[in-house]
Amino acid sequence: MDDVQVQWIEKVTLKDPILIEGLPGVGNVGKLAADYLREKLGAKPLATFYSKFLPPQVYVSEEGLIRLVSNDLSYRKAIGPGGRDLLILGGDYQGMSPEGQYELTERVLNVCAGLGAKEVYTLAGFAQGHVVEKPRVLGAATSAARVEAMKRFGVVFSRNDPGGGLIGASGLFLGLGRLFGMEGVCLMGETSGYFVDPRSAEAVLKVLTQALGLTVDFSDLEAKAKEIDRIAQRIHDSEPKAAEGPAPPREDLGYIG
Numbered sequence: 001m002d003d004v005q006v007q008w009i010e011k012v013t014l015k016d017p018i019l020i021e022g023l024p025g026v027g028n029v030g031k032l033a034a035d036y037l038r039e040k041l042g043a044k045p046l047a048t049f050y051s052k053f054l055p056p057q058v059y060v061s062e063e064g065l066i067r068l069v070s071n072d073l074s075y076r077k078a079i080g081p082g083g084r085d086l087l088i089l090g091g092d093y094q095g096m097s098p099e100g101q102y103e104l105t106e107r108v109l110n111v112c113a114g115l116g117a118k119e120v121y122t123l124a125g126f127a128q129g130h131v132v133e134k135p136r137v138l139g140a141a142t143s144a145a146r147v148e149a150m151k152r153f154g155v156v157f158s159r160n161d162p163g164g165g166l167i168g169a170s171g172l173f174l175g176l177g178r179l180f181g182m183e184g185v186c187l188m189g190e191t192s193g194y195f196v197d198p199r200s201a202e203a204v205l206k207v208l209t210q211a212l213g214l215t216v217d218f219s220d221l222e223a224k225a226k227e228i229d230r231i232a233q234r235i236h237d238s239e240p241k242a243a244e245g246p247a248p249p250r251e252d253l254g255y256i257g
Contacts, residue, residue: 027191029125032201053100120184124170127193
């Protein structure tokens with residue numbers, strides 16, 4: 001097996017496609033957003049990426065059938081004249097090592113560049129270490145023009161956040177993407193970092209759909225967010241109350257993925 005192996009499901013010709021990346025990471029914000037967008041837009045499977053840089057694992061269905069872990073590329077043809085096609089990358093894991101991150105990202109970008117992609121949006125979570133009831137969407141972009149364009153949709157570009165830069169696929173797709181002639185933006189939803197966060201994914205998707213002129217029903221994602229709230233509240237209520245006194249120092253969870 002090659003380090004990264006591509007299995008094509010369909011051959012298509014796309015019109016000026018935009019690549020959207022949402023792999024698992026902090027709060028699974030990017031994965032939730034990408035999976036939800038793919039489902040609601042009815043995107044079709046295009047190619048599957050298998051790799052030695054993913055965990056040595058298969059998933060087993062309720063019927064007892066196995067599936068090798070992978071990253072998956074789907075496509076959605078534009079609706080109406082003047083629209084652009086979409087490529088949506090999701091999957092089970094990011095690369096397990098720095099080498100794996102680079103190899104997988106480069107292979108996906110090479111495939112997408114061959115399909116005509118010149119623009120990329122990466123979706124991620126930004127861990128704040130505490131519950132965020134109304135998550136902001138933080139941004140990073142490849143050009144000043146894109147920064148100004150995304151500010152119109154409420155994206156926050158802060159000098160201090162994210163401190164230390166972008167870690168993982170959300171940053172690498174922008175950095176390596178420029179080597180393929182792609183420009184782009186990373187959209188990061190604030191999240192606690194402690195659990196799966198549909199509310200943060202919804203915040204990210206609302207910005208993305210506005211920027212791309214898409215219409216998506218968010219009711220199912222809102223229902224998931226309310227369910228997570230109920231679970232978190234039950235956990236909070238079951239915890240023993242700590243004695244009063246100075247709060248212990250909090251570990252910095254400012255990580256993007």
